Amino acid sequence: MTLVGQSTPLIDWDWVGRNLDQIVDRTWQHLGLTAISVLLGLVISVGLAVVALRWRWTYPPITWVTGLLYTIPSLALFALLVPIVGLNATNAVIALTSYTLLIIIRNLVAGIDGVPASVMEAADGMGYTRQGRFWRMEVPLALPAIIAGLRIATVTTVGLVTVTAVLGLGGYGFFILRGLNTFFWTQILVGVVLSVVLATLLDVGFIWLERLLSPWARRGR
Amino acid sequence: MTVWEEVRAFLTDPATWSGPDSIPARLWEHLWISVVAVVIAAILVLPLAVWLGHIRRGSGVASTVVNIGRALPSFGILAISFLILVQLGAGVGEPWAVLVALIALAAPPLFTNTVTGIQSVEASTVEAARGMGLTGKEVLSRVEIPLSTPLVVEGLRIATVQVIATATLGALVAWGGLGRYIVDGFARQDMGRLIVGAVLVGLLAVLAELGLGALQRASAPKGARRGDIGNPAQRSTV
Numbered sequence: 001m002t003l004v005g006q007s008t009p010l011i012d013w014d015w016v017g018r019n020l021d022q023i024v025d026r027t028w029q030h031l032g033l034t035a036i037s038v039l040l041g042l043v044i045s046v047g048l049a050v051v052a053l054r055w056r057w058t059y060p061p062i063t064w065v066t067g068l069l070y071t072i073p074s075l076a077l078f079a080l081l082v083p084i085v086g087l088n089a090t091n092a093v094i095a096l097t098s099y100t101l102l103i104i105i106r107n108l109v110a111g112i113d114g115v116p117a118s119v120m121e122a123a124d125g126m127g128y129t130r131q132g133r134f135w136r137m138e139v140p141l142a143l144p145a146i147i148a149g150l151r152i153a154t155v156t157t158v159g160l161v162t163v164t165a166v167l168g169l170g171g172y173g174f175f176i177l178r179g180l181n182t183f184f185w186t187q188i189l190v191g192v193v194l195s196v197v198l199a200t201l202l203d204v205g206f207i208w209l210e211r212l213l214s215p216w217a218r219r220g221r
Numbered sequence: 222m223t224v225w226e227e228v229r230a231f232l233t234d235p236a237t238w239s240g241p242d243s244i245p246a247r248l249w250e251h252l253w254i255s256v257v258a259v260v261i262a263a264i265l266v267l268p269l270a271v272w273l274g275h276i277r278r279g280s281g282v283a284s285t286v287v288n289i290g291r292a293l294p295s296f297g298i299l300a301i302s303f304l305i306l307v308q309l310g311a312g313v314g315e316p317w318a319v320l321v322a323l324i325a326l327a328a329p330p331l332f333t334n335t336v337t338g339i340q341s342v343e344a345s346t347v348e349a350a351r352g353m354g355l356t357g358k359e360v361l362s363r364v365e366i367p368l369s370t371p372l373v374v375e376g377l378r379i380a381t382v383q384v385i386a387t388a389t390l391g392a393l394v395a396w397g398g399l400g401r402y403i404v405d406g407f408a409r410q411d412m413g414r415l416i417v418g419a420v421l422v423g424l425l426a427v428l429a430e431l432g433l434g435a436l437q438r439a440s441a442p443k444g445a446r447r448g449d450i451g452n453p454a455q456r457s458t459v
Binding site for chain 1: 291293296297382395400403404419427
């Protein structure tokens with residue numbers, strides 16, 4: 001495929017070859033921003049989910065507030081954080097983390113709620129304490145739902161990291177923005193394709209993780 | 222200058238209230254492109270989705286669409302759309318690339334929610350309607366469509382909020398809309414412009430979310446308000 005009226009191909013492989021170092025750097029940046037945000041999101045979500053499970057009435061307001069956060073467009077949230085934390089990675093991580101909360105909390109609570117009452121009674125009958133039952137019965141049985149939440153949060157975050165290019169970060173989004181500003185199609189394509197590949201790889205990784213962590217699910221089938 | 226002073230300076234600048242870069246002009250750009258994109262996506266997608274739901278097919282397609290949609294970043298879709306349309310001869314600064322990207326983003330939630338909404342109508346309900354002598358078309362128009370309306374409206378809500386959010390990124394591909402203030406605010410280090418733009422975009426998205434959320438709750442047929450239509454959207458997140 002070539003550009004209309006131009007002799008340069010749509011993908012300039014020479015550019016890719018010359019810029020491998022930069023591509024590797026941006027890969028680490030993309031992975032780093034994603035990992036920190038999802039992990040922070042998980043920690044905060046576990047805290048909020050424990051509160052929501054212990055005091056039921058707190059669940060609707062928690063999902064309402066995290067739902068509103070989820071609604072605010074990323075570009076606007078980055079901008080609103082500038083006067084508070086400045087133009088930096090902290091800004092990006094706060095915004096990206098806040099987008100993961102709704103997804104992870106919902107799946108945590110739904111997962112724990114989905115554990116059948118009969119299993120809980122069996123656990124009680126076997127002499128588990130409340131804490132023992134929670135960690136050794138409820139959490140493992142809720143794992144598929146919890147991991148499903150982490151998967152969605154991770155794939156969504158990989159996409160949103162590209163927008164942090166406006167903060168001078170961006171991971172692969174840096175290439176997209178640079179390519180748009182300079183009309184250099186190779187950079188746009190490299191940025192978009194690598195971002196999709198990264199999201200897909202992490203998605204598949206979570207499927208493996210789930211299989212690894214819930215071997216009983218395989219035996220049953 | 223403090224942030225407040227910069228915001229005040231921006232809001233008292235006459236150019237903020239009239240002309241091509243004014244709040245009314247930018248708001249109008251943002252609104253029309255969002256509404257047009259959602260309407261075109263609905264026209265393109267709803268007939269097929271309703272039909273697939275009616276013949277109880279297409280749930281596999283629906284989940285594939287959701288998965289692919291999630292991995293493709295909206296910024297990436299916008300950039301690729303810009304690339305293709307410029308290749309095809311569209312001018313830089315014209316709305317076409319943004320419009321095409323927004324249609325592509327609005328279509329998946331409308332499609333999946335409509336297909337799953339119509340399929341989630343209980344088979345026994347459909348059989349009862351047939352037993353009462355309703356034809357296939359009547360079952361669709363008088364049973365399946367009314368019962369699935371809340372889910373279709375939910376699809377509309379998700380699509381609209383996403384379109385409003387992504388239209389903000391239109392400024393990154395040389396288009397206008399309210400995102401212009403944010404992108405220019407970053408570029409010119411103009412804190413007033415940046416904050417006002419972000420607040421307007423945030424408000425617009427939240428208003429669309431809350432407004433269409435209310436419409437979603439009001440759209441359930443009277444006999445079916447107590448959750449007996451099920452809630453596949455929540456189930457599918459697990």
